[in-house]
Amino acid sequence: MKMRIAFLGGVGTVTGSKYLVEAGGCRILVDCGLFQGFKQLRLRNWEPLPVDPRTIDMVILTHAHLDHTGYLPLLVRNGFKGPVLCTAATRDLCGILLPDSGHLQEQDAAFANRHGFSKHRPALPLYTEAEARAALARFAPVDFGAPRVLGNGPTCPTITFLCAGHILGAAMVMLAYQGIVMLFSGDLGCPNDPIMREPAAVAGADFIVAESTYGDRTHDPRDPQEVLADVIIRTARRGGTVLIPAFAVGRAQTLLYHLYRLKSANRIPDLPIFLDSPMAIDAGAIFHEHRRDHRLGETECREVCGIARNTREVEESKAIDRNHVPAIVISASGMATGGRVLHHLKVFAPDPKNTVLFAGFQAGGTRGAAMLAGAPQIKIHGEYVPVRSEVANLDMLSAHADADEIMGWLRHFDRPPRMTFVTHGEPAASDALRHRIEEELACRCWVPAYRDEIELT
Numbered sequence: 001m002k003m004r005i006a007f008l009g010g011v012g013t014v015t016g017s018k019y020l021v022e023a024g025g026c027r028i029l030v031d032c033g034l035f036q037g038f039k040q041l042r043l044r045n046w047e048p049l050p051v052d053p054r055t056i057d058m059v060i061l062t063h064a065h066l067d068h069t070g071y072l073p074l075l076v077r078n079g080f081k082g083p084v085l086c087t088a089a090t091r092d093l094c095g096i097l098l099p100d101s102g103h104l105q106e107q108d109a110a111f112a113n114r115h116g117f118s119k120h121r122p123a124l125p126l127y128t129e130a131e132a133r134a135a136l137a138r139f140a141p142v143d144f145g146a147p148r149v150l151g152n153g154p155t156c157p158t159i160t161f162l163c164a165g166h167i168l169g170a171a172m173v174m175l176a177y178q179g180i181v182m183l184f185s186g187d188l189g190c191p192n193d194p195i196m197r198e199p200a201a202v203a204g205a206d207f208i209v210a211e212s213t214y215g216d217r218t219h220d221p222r223d224p225q226e227v228l229a230d231v232i233i234r235t236a237r238r239g240g241t242v243l244i245p246a247f248a249v250g251r252a253q254t255l256l257y258h259l260y261r262l263k264s265a266n267r268i269p270d271l272p273i274f275l276d277s278p279m280a281i282d283a284g285a286i287f288h289e290h291r292r293d294h295r296l297g298e299t300e301c302r303e304v305c306g307i308a309r310n311t312r313e314v315e316e317s318k319a320i321d322r323n324h325v326p327a328i329v330i331s332a333s334g335m336a337t338g339g340r341v342l343h344h345l346k347v348f349a350p351d352p353k354n355t356v357l358f359a360g361f362q363a364g365g366t367r368g369a370a371m372l373a374g375a376p377q378i379k380i381h382g383e384y385v386p387v388r389s390e391v392a393n394l395d396m397l398s399a400h401a402d403a404d405e406i407m408g409w410l411r412h413f414d415r416p417p418r419m420t421f422v423t424h425g426e427p428a429a430s431d432a433l434r435h436r437i438e439e440e441l442a443c444r445c446w447v448p449a450y451r452d453e454i455e456l457t
Contacts (some may be wrong), residue, residue, distance in 0.1 A: 003456040015067040034070030038365030054079035061086035062186025063170035064093035073127040088141040091170025102132035135357040162200040165189020167250035188401040201412040210423030215433030240353030241388040248280035249335035275308035336367035
C-alpha cells in the first residue's frame with residue numbers, strides 16, 4: 001500500500017495551496033487555493049489544472065482564506081463532483097468569501113471594459129459569483145477531532161481535523177492510511193493570540209507538510225496596541241486618516257479587538273471607525289456564532305464587533321472618501337490586491353497627512369509589498385497613483401506562527417517524522433526553516449517545487 005503526494009501550489013510562494021494525495025484508490029486534494037501576487041503566479045489560475053478535476057474524489061480544506069479555497073469555483077466548473085470537507089466555521093466563512101470573490105472579479109472585469117485599460121477584449125472574470133455559489137453546494141462540514149473515513153472500505157484513508165488557530169475554523173489535517181500518518185499544518189496560528197485558540201499539540205506523524213510563511217523571521221515583540229495607538233495619534237495630529245487594508249476574515253476582527261481595547265482605555269482620540277467591507281461585517285456575525293472556536297466571551301465579542309460603523313452600500317463607501325475629518329478606515333483586501341480598499345488608496349495614498357497601515361505579511365508582487373518597500377507610486381485600475389502618505393505595517397499582528405513558534409510546535413512531536421515537507425513560504429523563508437529543522441531537530445526535510453511528486457512508503 002502506497003501513498004503519493006503532488007505539490008500543485010503553495011510551494012515557492014504563500015499562495016495557491018493545493019496538495020494532491022493518492023491513497024487507497026482515492027484522489028484527495030488538500031486545499032484548493034488561488035495564486036496571488038506576481039503576474040507569473042496569477043497566470044497559473046488561468047492555466048488548466050495539472051490533474052483533471054473530474055478524477056479528484058474529494059477536497060479537504062484547512063481554512064477559508066482564498067489562497068486555500070479560491071480555486072474551488074473553477075474546479076467545480078471544470079468537472080469536480082465530489083464533496084468538499086471542512087469545519088463548520090470554514091464552510092460558513094466560505095459562504096461569504098467565495099461569492100464575494102466571484103462578484104469582485106466580475107466587477108473588476110466590467111470596470112476594465114468600461115475604462116479600456118485591460119489588454120484583453122473583453123476582459124473576463126476568472127469565475128462568476130454564480131459559479132462560486134454552485135461550488136458551495138458541495139461543502140460538507142466535519143467536527144474538530146471526529147475521524148472521518150474517506151470511503152466505504154476498511155482500507156480507506158481517514159482524516160481528522162485538529163485546531164490550527166490562525167482564523168476561525170482553521171484546522172490541521174491528519175490523514176491516516178494503512179499505518180502511515182500524514183499531517184498538513186495548514187496555516188498555523190500564534191500560540192499567544194489574544195482571540196484565536198492556540199494550535200493543537202500533536203504527538204507524532206510519519207510525514208508533515210508544514211507552512212513556512214515566517215520561516216526566516218520572528219514577529220516584532222512590541223505590543224500591537226502600543227504601535228497602533230502611536231500611528232493613530234500622530235496621524236490624527238496631522239489631520240489625516242488611517243487607512244488599514246485588512247483581510248475581511250480574521251485580521252479585521254483582530255483589529256477591531258485592539259481598537260476596542262484602546263478606545264475603552266481612552267488611549268486614542270475618539271475618531272470614527274469605519275468597517276468598509278460587507279464581507280468583514282458578515283464575518284463578524286459568523287465570528288459571534290462560532291464562539292467555541294475563539295477565546296472571546298459573548299458580551300466582549302458583541303462589543304468588539306460593534307465598535308465600528310458598518311458601511312455595506314457602495315454610496316456609503318464613497319462617502320468615506322469625501323469625509324475630511326480624521327478617521328480610521330478598515331477595508332479589504334489585506335494586501336491591496338482588490339476590493340474597495342483600492343478606491344480608498346486612490347484618495348488617501350497621495351496625501352502626506354494620511355497613513356496607510358498594513359496589518360501583516362505582504363506577499364511578493366502585491367501592492368502592499370511594493371508600498372512597504374517604498375514604491376513612489378502604485379498602479380490601480382490602469383493608472384499610477386502617487387504614494388505620499390506614511391506607510392507602516394503591524395507585522396506583529398500576523399495570524400501566522402513565526403519561525404520560533406513553528407519550531408516550538410514541532411518540538412511537541414514525540415518522535416521525528418520520516419520527512420517534513422516545508423511549504424507555503426517564499427524561497428528564503430522555506431529554506432531557512434528547513435535548515436533549522438534539520439539542525440535543531442535532526443529531521444529530514446525537503447522544500448518541494450511546483451509540480452514535484454513523491455511516493456510515501
